[in-house]
């Protein structure tokens with residue numbers, strides 16, 4: 181079966197510094213795959229390469245079997261890939277409803293419909309309401325996004341990310357900065373929202389990674405040093421030495 185994402189021999193240099201050093205990675209359709217590694221290993225850069233925000237210096241990247249190198253982010257998005265960012269990325273002055281509706285309008289091809297009464301479009305209204313419910317923010321519908329708690333803003337951001345119905349979703353540290361209880365709720369939500377989709381997640385919290393991922397890839401100094409199930413990664417000597425340490429055993 182075709183993989184959702186495939187990277188072969190991908191390299192990325194900034195000036196003379198090679199940050200990504202020949203990454204080969206495959207994410208199967210429908211799996212939840214975590215990309216882990218120490219700070220500065222190149223995880224965000226890998227996300228930028230897959231989503232078209234950066235172009236690799238060399239190598240190939242396939243989305244659902246098709247070469248996407250050189251395509252701009254919006255075209256990769258149209259082909260079914262959507263990503264969130266490490267930093268919360270919502271319109272602070274718009275309400276929760278307006279933020280979601282904006283994402284749905286964009287995804288349903290009504291992006292230039294500013295002059296219309298967009299709430300009168302039933303498919304837009306229904307889809308926005310569904311996502312609002314899926315991210316458990318119904319009671320916060322009319323609150324400006326800037327006034328939400330941090331965890332609520334991250335939930336809204338995931339809602340915006342999936343609003344377009346993308347079948348491949350990239351989430352960059354979705355639980356960063358959350359309390360333990362908020363993290364547990366976020367993991368449940370991510371599990372539910374990515375049901376039937378492919379997920380690639382960058383995450384530093386190992387309880388999230390080991391609780392959510394079907395497979396894990398470990399990136400160290402711009403190289404994937406191991407890929408495997410959570411049990412395989414936990415037992416991998418190279419991974420322990422380079423990243424997880426003995427406490428993960």
Ligand SMILES: Nc1ncnc2c1ncn2[C@@H]1O[C@H](COP(=O)(O)OP(=O)(O)OP(=O)(O)O)[C@@H](O)[C@H]1O
Nearest residue numbers: 194197199217218219220221222223224225226266
């Ligand atoms: N636009 C850029 N120009 C120059 N260097 C960059 C650029 N973007 C990233 N880097 C460098 O590439 C390396 C990898 O950065 P990246 O943000 O991908 O790591 P990361 O694994 O996501 O780290 P973290 O876990 O801290 O978010 C770092 O040394 C960083 O300084």
